[in-house]
Amino acid sequence: MIEVLGVKKRYRKKQVIEDVSFTAQKGEITCLIGLNGTGKSTILKGIMGLTPFDQGTVLVDGKPIDLNRVAFVPDHSTFPIHFTIEQCEAFMRDFYPTFDPKLFARLVDEFKLFPEDKLNELSKGTLAKVNLALGIAQDPDYLLLDEPFSGIDVFSKEQIVELFSSDLMEDRGVLITTHEIEDIEYLVDKAVMLNRGRIAREFDVEDVRFIHGKSIVDVMREEYGA
Amino acid sequence: MIIQFNTRAPVYIQVVDHFKKKMALGELQAGEEMPSRRELATELKINPNTVQKAFKEMEEQQLITTERNRPSRVTTDEHVLKRIRTELVDEAIAVFVESIQELDVTMDELVDKIKRQYGEGNLNDRSTGS
Amino acid sequence: MRRILNIVALGAIIVAGIGTYAVNGEQNQDDWMLHVDSNEAVWKNRAVRLSATDMDQSGQDVEVSIEGSRFVNGSYIDEVMQYRSDIGGQDRSFARALKQLNYAQQIKTEDGYVAIGQKGQDTLVLLQSRDGNMVERTEFPNVQSIVDSGWGGMFVYDGTVHIVYNENYELTNQHVAVLDVATTTIDTKKIERDGVLIEYVMGETWGFALGDGQRTTIGKDNRYIPIQATRLETVEADDGEAYSEHMSLSGLYVYDVEENRVVSLDVEQEAIATNVFGDTYQALLADGTETNINLKTLTETSRTIIQDEVGTASYYDGLLYHVSPTEDGAKVDVYDGADLVSEATVTGKEVNPDSFQYYVY
């Protein structure tokens, strides 16, 4: 499991993350929810060590993060835009021992991608699919996705959503950040709500439906007073 | 097989109800093989854990039986199947009654309407005898 | 793996390019060799430096000594090592004190080292040290006129330090300053000149040069001070402008401290090499004779040392090193007084020898 314990972060004057602690289990899909610009991406980047937290610790399976076991898919490409998909794959194969070319080929096929395309020739939706494919093909224990659906076309969104219910995601720990919950209402096991730099709520989605009969959107409306 | 999920009720329960209806309507015969968890999750586009939970719930209600790593099967126990049917009918009636009460309709009027409605309904599409 | 080929490709270019530079760039200096036929002791810390005279030889000076040959300006590391071995462990505090003064000059007398230097714009500093370790420092404040003028050199006479200086840098306005350590004052007197001027005093060295620690010791009450004389001549420039230029005079000259005037020793020939030690002014003349002049009584004695043609020569530690070129290099004879104490030859492989000049250091 991923444990985020007592994490704080300040950008210039704004204290973006006051005090955040939560967990994301392996084999579950956890969704980190929060309005735009409330530090969701910062938390993910912090977990990955891309942005140092001012305070607090992050443990993955009880140990400091092992970048072989955790993949990060930000909401923009992480390769130079003049790279082709083939070059991206070659790079991943060079540096990630756990990268599985067969898995990548299957995703390329499913997403109907053309390996020789250059990243800067692709639509935002296709780019998101390439990023996701590269992340999954790493065959990680944990997958961190930063706003996987924001600003991409409906068909790409559908393909990605389908992915989450497929065997590709089975027994991986998935941590998604989003502020549009509708797309993945039925996919999420656990929701973690971020508000004013703190964790306002952390709940099992099916329990809340069972006990309070509320959907995630309902809880969001309560929390963020839409 | 598409289920129109409602976001406010636990998804796994909606899955279980869906299967109960199919068993009650005989679309799933006794002893028939259930779809695999993975197929179901992909088809319904829901979280595999939820499908897992639904199956566990159905096992608890003895609706299905699963031997070690072989696909689950619908129960062959007639009592269980009958029970499901009556449960579904009672549930439907409970929902119906709840929504009718506000309109303070007399019993006779109600019975009369149901007969006509139910009668007509029977004629044009219900084929299953009961 | 394919990308690693990039490294191999660029690596190859680098190795090839830098390799060829390193190989042909390296001048091989051990073409040259110093061979000492007799009395090697005399050559202990002496070296012969060769520098190319004509153009087609790359201008890389080489120095040969009994330890072997090396480039004069080899690598930085060589230079530092060489500097270190030249100076050795000898005490540096006197030189260190001197280093902080501008225009420092020093001489070595029987009483030890004596040096003068400029501090700021108007202070003259006198440093004295018997053994090079304990340094006495005397400051002569507000002597702007002396400090801000050309210094012709210093000498010691009856225990006091004298400085020859050209007031506001005019050669025709030469004075001698006498430093009175007790009162830290300086009184000066103008040198009556009769056309002959002092260009500089012989036997003192500029700067804090540590190099030749065993510099000859000069007497501290010689009445006559050996100098390099010069004369002002007006020269017609081609555009008609006349300007005065000073020409160094050949022959031997001394400055008479008591009479306060320059005395010519009516020696016509040019001095090839000169040396000042104790109360003797020694000079090897062009005709191969060496004259020794007593600096207290001005009496002269001379003897012929070199019969045949005189090449280049220089005095070190009271010995005369005479270099004459041969077909495959140069021959160096070392004289102690009139007798030949050592002979050595410098030879080079397939190098046309006459295109080199040889200096003994």
Place this chain on the structure above:
Amino acid sequence: MNLLKLIGWELDRVKKIYGLLLGVLITIQFGWLAVFLWRNTVLNEEYRREGQSLLVVFHSYLMSTPYILSIGIGLIVMLVFSGWIWYREFWGRGTFMMRLLTLPTKRIQLFISKFITIMMMILGLIAVQWFALVIEYQIFTTWLDGQGIRQQDTFADIRQLDVFSLLYPTSFVNFIIHVMLIAFVVLTIFTFVLVERSLWQRTIFSPLVSIALIGGVLAIPSTIFYVIEQYLFMDELALILVIGFLFSVATLTIIARQYLQKKLSV
């Protein structure tokens, strides 16, 4: 092994521009050689008509604006690239930097791979420049001999010309020392970038803070050197210089490593 792959990728990405740079420099130098030789050939004809003879010197070809310009371009491009090799990874909301920082390799390998890439590019330039010089001299002499024009200096003499005595000193040891100084400049630029990229989210003055930090670090040895320089002799000064150099290299490396490991922020 990862290090070699990283370097391989860095070179792969820079191949085209580097090739272009080499091409441009060579064209300038050889173009100028052609012009120079042509001019002198024409001049020689005139001299011959007046019965005089022309003397041409390789030195004047080298020490000319176009040639020095080409070397200047090479120098500036490499200086700029020492910074750009990092900044391009932060371009467009820090894309590739995210990938690099989440590689399962020790982060210091990123630093080393980029450092070696830059040094190899610089040494590559110097190597190619040496070939160019040798070839230029060949063309120079054969052409002038052909024209019967008198020449003077030798190839060995370019060693004395200021910029070439830096690039190709007579002693190879000096060459290595010069390369180490170049490496020191690259290290300083790298440290600056890493510090700046670690503070950019914390303060908009991150470049100034970075310069101040590095300036401060380098000020220590230089002030010490400046103060005691008047008391010391050449060999002692050399020792102090070496110590100061090692101190600066050590401090800058520690700072760079510290910021790269702990503070770098995308």
